[in-house]
Amino acid sequence: PLPGMQHKYRETVLFFPAQGQYCHSYCTFCFRWAQFVGKATRFNSNDADQLHRYLAQHKEVTDLLVTGGDPMVMRTRKLAHYLEDLLKPEFEHIKTIRIGTKSLTFWPYRFITDPDADDMLRLLERLVAGGKHVSIMAHLNHPNELRTEVCQEAIRRLRATGAQIRCQAPLLKHINDDPDVWASMWEKQVQLGMIPYYMFVERDTGAKRYFEVPLERTWEIFQKAYQQVSGIARTVRGPSMSAGPGKVEVQGVTEIAGEKVFALRFIQGRNPDWVQRPFFAKYDPDATWLHQLKPAFGEEKFFFEDEYSKMAAMD
């Protein structure tokens, strides 16, 4: 294990730059909440050499995901220090650079009037020109966030660099627990040239109870929203739980041989072989997270449990 990095899924390394472990706002539903209220040790790195050494040695990695906090609170110069070297031949296997951010809503000026706004756009352009797929992973919870002229200007400027913008958000009670909100958000994203990517299930953080939505309802909201949009917006996946064993998608509630069950699949797995295998849990109207689910059909364990326990013991 290296400080400030997480390599959970074979093809993607998460990097937490020290200067990016802050955010424009501290959302109480954020899964980084523990980090901000001092309940978790700060998980970060300012060691670009270590990042580069690790990536150079791990040819199986195709994606670097820079996350936080919010890496867009960093000065461009700092971000360039981590990213620019990836254009060298020894990093040819790194095809995609993702940057997770809430800045399109909370500080779109990052790409317009900040003193180094243009430098940031030029940096993204250089990465694209050097052959990288650059994806801004935008956190957007509600279509209203996309209404302001300044937000739309930031989107235009980012897109002009050749970067893509993919959109992701948790499903939050009181905020976006309504299929129409998601459908209009995805449509608006497509209209503005962005790509709907993930709907997440609210994670088990400090203030979870206020925001949480039962899994059955998350699926209903997803399904009813998905049914309203054309295939162009159906690039979105979810509702997805980012749990220990992997990202688990709730595919629906159905009945098999007289038993009511949740149909589930791994979108990502600690073992890549788990991905895209359907599995089933007993229907539970109150369940809000994977650990509350029990295997269906009288089985004792889910298919991945023994293997996952061994992995977890070694972490």
Ligand SMILES: *Cc1c(COP(=O)(O)O)cnc(C)c1O
């Ligand atoms: C979601 C996630 C990724 C990226 O998964 P994709 O399916 O490629 O979007 C990588 N690492 C971790 C720890 C994640 O939670």
